[in-house]
Amino acid sequence: MSFNIYKVNEELREFMPPEILELEEKATWGNPKRGVMDLPYAKELLEEHSLCAGCPESDAFRYILASLPNPEDTIIVNSTGCTSLVFPHIALHTVHSLFGNQNAVASGIKRVLEYRFPNKVKDVVVLAGDGATVDIGLDCTLQSFFRQEKITTICYDNEVYANTGGQESGLTVKGHVFKMAPKGKQWDKVPMWQLAIDSGCHYVVRMTVSSPRRVEQAVKKAIYVAREVGPTYIHLYTPCILEIGRNSDEGLEEMKLGDKERFAFFEYMTPQAEEVIKRKKEEGLI
Amino acid sequence: MGNNGTYSGVNKSGQKIVSPDYLLFEAPREKVFMTGSEAVKEAVKRASVDASVSYPITPQSEAAHLIGELWVEGYVGVYFRGESEFGVMSEVAGCSMAGARVITTTSGPGTLRAMENFPMWAGSRLPIQLVLMARGVNAPLTIQPDNLEISFLLDTGVMIWHAENAQELFDMILAGFVVAEKTDVHVPIITAIDGFFISHTRESIMIPPEDIALPPYNPYTSPTPIIDAEIAPGRYIKDPFVMKSNYISYATHASWQWEVRAAIERSRPYAKHYLKGLIEEYGDPEAELVFVASGTAASQAKEATRMLLDEGIKAKVVKVKSIRPFPHQELLEATKNAKYIMVPEFNIVGWLEREVRAAFYGKSNATIIGTPRVAGGMTMPPEIIYKDALKILGKEVSYVL
Numbered sequence: 001m002s003f004n005i006y007k008v009n010e011e012l013r014e015f016m017p018p019e020i021l022e023l024e025e026k027a028t029w030g031n032p033k034r035g036v037m038d039l040p041y042a043k044e045l046l047e048e049h050s051l052c053a054g055c056p057e058s059d060a061f062r063y064i065l066a067s068l069p070n071p072e073d074t075i076i077v078n079s080t081g082c083t084s085l086v087f088p089h090i091a092l093h094t095v096h097s098l099f100g101n102q103n104a105v106a107s108g109i110k111r112v113l114e115y116r117f118p119n120k121v122k123d124v125v126v127l128a129g130d131g132a133t134v135d136i137g138l139d140c141t142l143q144s145f146f147r148q149e150k151i152t153t154i155c156y157d158n159e160v161y162a163n164t165g166g167q168e169s170g171l172t173v174k175g176h177v178f179k180m181a182p183k184g185k186q187w188d189k190v191p192m193w194q195l196a197i198d199s200g201c202h203y204v205v206r207m208t209v210s211s212p213r214r215v216e217q218a219v220k221k222a223i224y225v226a227r228e229v230g231p232t233y234i235h236l237y238t239p240c241i242l243e244i245g246r247n248s249d250e251g252l253e254e255m256k257l258g259d260k261e262r263f264a265f266f267e268y269m270t271p272q273a274e275e276v277i278k279r280k281k282e283e284g285l286i
Numbered sequence: 287m288g289n290n291g292t293y294s295g296v297n298k299s300g301q302k303i304v305s306p307d308y309l310l311f312e313a314p315r316e317k318v319f320m321t322g323s324e325a326v327k328e329a330v331k332r333a334s335v336d337a338s339v340s341y342p343i344t345p346q347s348e349a350a351h352l353i354g355e356l357w358v359e360g361y362v363g364v365y366f367r368g369e370s371e372f373g374v375m376s377e378v379a380g381c382s383m384a385g386a387r388v389i390t391t392t393s394g395p396g397t398l399r400a401m402e403n404f405p406m407w408a409g410s411r412l413p414i415q416l417v418l419m420a421r422g423v424n425a426p427l428t429i430q431p432d433n434l435e436i437s438f439l440l441d442t443g444v445m446i447w448h449a450e451n452a453q454e455l456f457d458m459i460l461a462g463f464v465v466a467e468k469t470d471v472h473v474p475i476i477t478a479i480d481g482f483f484i485s486h487t488r489e490s491i492m493i494p495p496e497d498i499a500l501p502p503y504n505p506y507t508s509p510t511p512i513i514d515a516e517i518a519p520g521r522y523i524k525d526p527f528v529m530k531s532n533y534i535s536y537a538t539h540a541s542w543q544w545e546v547r548a549a550i551e552r553s554r555p556y557a558k559h560y561l562k563g564l565i566e567e568y569g570d571p572e573a574e575l576v577f578v579a580s581g582t583a584a585s586q587a588k589e590a591t592r593m594l595l596d597e598g599i600k601a602k603v604v605k606v607k608s609i610r611p612f613p614h615q616e617l618l619e620a621t622k623n624a625k626y627i628m629v630p631e632f633n634i635v636g637w638l639e640r641e642v643r644a645a646f647y648g649k650s651n652a653t654i655i656g657t658p659r660v661a662g663g664m665t666m667p668p669e670i671i672y673k674d675a676l677k678i679l680g681k682e683v684s685y686v687l
Binding site for chain 1: 336363374376379380382384402403513
C-alpha cells in the first residue's frame with residue numbers, strides 16, 4: 001500500500017471537507033513512533049464524538065487511537081453500546097456487526113487478512129464495553145483467547161450497561177444498586193483480567209485512563225505482542241460519570257481514586273510477550 | 287479475466303481457472319456415486335474457496351468435516367471450528383468482510399441459534415454461502431429431516447435456493463458463489479437441502495474434473511468498500527450506522543433495506559442462467575392438476591405424477607428452485623391451466639403454501655391446497671400425495687398404502 005492513496009485528488013480538493021484535508025496535512029500515518037504526545041499538534045483520528053461531556057471513554061478513545069502503531073493497516077471491531085456511537089467519527093476502518101460477537105468477527109478478519117496479505121502487518125483491535133465483552137459476548141471473547149487469535153481486545157469497563165440506561169452488568173461491583181439490580185447486585189464483579197490470563201492471553205493489563213502515557217504504553221505493548229505471539233487483553237476503567245452520579249468534570253478524579261483501589265495498575269506478560277516488549281523497547285517503538 | 291472473457295492462470299490451490307459457464311455447462315463430467323455431504327466437498331473443491339468455519343450439528347457435520355479435509359489438502363485457505371453457530375456465523379462474517387470467498391454449513395437448531403447473523407450478513411452485503419442441511423427444530427429434541435427452519439430464514443434478506451438432490455446441490459453451490467458475488471447482487475446465498483434425505487444418501491451425480499475451478503473472488507468488485515485497510519481512511523464504517531433519530535436516518539435505513547431486497551431481485555437473470563431457470567417443470571404441460579413443490583417434496587410429487595398417469599390423470603410438477611427471489615411470474619405462467627394447485631411440504635407451517643398463496647392472490651383462479659404436509663422427520667410416500675390428489679378430484683381411491 002502506498003501512502004499516496006491518502007493524498008487528496010487535486011481536482012477535487014475544493015470540494016473536500018476540511019477534516020479530510022486536515023487528515024492529509026496533519027495525520028501521523030506511517031510513523032510507528034506516533035503517540036499521545038502528538039495529540040495537541042497532529043490531526044486526530046477522532047473528529048468529534050457523541051459521548052457525554054467529560055466521559056472518560058472519550059479520553060480513552062483519543063489515547064488509544066493516538067497510540068496505534070499502524071493505523072493505516074488497523075481494523076477496529078466494536079460492539080453495541082456507548083462505544084459504537086463514536087465509531088462513525090473515527091477515521092479508521094471500524095466494524096460494528098452485532099452485540100457480543102466482536103471477538104468472533106475479529107477472528108475471521110484477522111485470519112483472512114493473514115491469508116490474503118502474508119507479508120504485511122495488519123492489526124486487528126477489538127474495542128467494546130463490559131456488557132459486550134464480559135456478559136453477552138463472554139463466550140466469543142474467551143474462545144478467541146483459547147484459539148490464540150492474534151488480536152488485541154480492549155474492554156471499556158464502566159461497570160454498567162450505560163447506553164441502555166444503567167443496568168447492572170457482570171462487571172458491576174457486588175451490592176451496587178442499578179436498574180435490573182434493584183436490591184443491589186448479588187454477585188461479585190467478574191475478574192476479567194484474571195480470566196484473560198487463565199484463557200491464554202500473553203499480555204494483560206488492568207488500569208484506568210487517568211494517565212495518557214500509561215495507556216499509550218499498554219496499547220503499544222498489547223498490539224506488538226498480539227502481532228507476533230497471540231491474544232492480548234487491556235482492561236480499562238472508564239467510569240460512567242452519569243450513572244454513578246458524578247459531574248462532567250469529575251471523571252479524572254474518579255479514575256485517580258480507581259488507581260488506588262480496585263483498578264490499581266496490574267500488568268501480566270508471558271515470557272514470549274516479555275521478549276517482544278524488550279525488543280520493541282530497544283527499537284524505540286515503546 | 288482477459289478482454290475476450292476468457293480466464294487464464296491458476297488459483298491458490300494450483301487448479302486451472304475456468305469460466306463459471308465452462309465449469310457448470312461445458313466441462314466433461316464423470317459419473318460418481320456419493321452422498322450429499324461428499325457432493326458438498328466436491329463442489330467446494332472446485333470453487334476457489336478462501337475460508338470456512340465449522341461447528342458440529344447433525345446432519346451437516348460430515349460436510350463440515352470434509353471441508354476441513356480440503357483445508358488440509360490445500361484447497362481452502364482458512365479453516366477452524368468455531369465456538370457455536372452464533373460464533374461461526376460471526377466468524378465467517380469477519381472472513382467475508384476481510385475479502386474472502388467463504389462457505390459454512392449448519393442445520394436445524396443451529397440455524398436458529400445463529401439467526402441474528404443472517405440479517406447482519408445481508409445488511410452488510412456479504413456474499414457468504416451457507417449450505418443449510420435442514421432438520422427439525424426443538425422441542426422435543428430431534429435430528430430428523432424437516433425443513434421448517436427455511437420458514438424462519440425467508441425474511442432475513444438473504445437469497446435462498448432449495449436443491450432437490452445431490453446433483454442439484456453440487457451445481458447450486460458453484461452457481462451460488464457466482465451469482466451472490468455479482469456486483470449488482472452481492473448478498474448472502476443459502477443453498478438448502480432436506481437433511482439426511484440428501485446429505486446421507488448416496489446417489490449418482492455427474493461432476494467435472496477436479497483440476498479446474500471457479501475464478502477466485504475479487505473482493506474489490508464489492509458494491510461496498512472492503513475492510514482490508516487497503517483504501518484511504520475516512521469517516522466510514524462497513525455497515526451504515528443510522529441510529530440517529532431524524533428523518534435522514536430513517537430514510538437511510540429504509541432505503542438500505544429496500545436496496546438489500548432489490549439486490550436479491552437483481553439476481554434473477556443470473557440465477558436463471560446458472561440454474562437453468564428458477565423453476566423446473568415435469569409432467570403434462572397442459573395438466574389441470576399441478577403440484578408446486580421444492581426440495582425432496584418435488585421428487586415425491588414427480589413419483590405421484592407417474593402414479594396418477596397410471597390412473598389416466600394428467601398432472602405436472604412445478605419445482606421451485608429459488609425461494610428468494612421467489613419466481614412469481616414463472617409460477618403463474620407454469621400454472622395458467624391449473625384448476626388445482628397442491629403444495630406438498632416437509633414442514634408443519636407450510637411456508638411454500640404461504641408463498642404460493644401470496645404470489646397467486648388475485649392473479650389465479652386455481653384452488654390452492656396446502657397438502658399433504660409431513661413433519662418431524664416423516665417421509666412423504668408418493669401414495670399419500672396420490673391419495674390426496676384423487677380425493678381432491680373426487681375420484682375413487684383404488685389403492686394406497
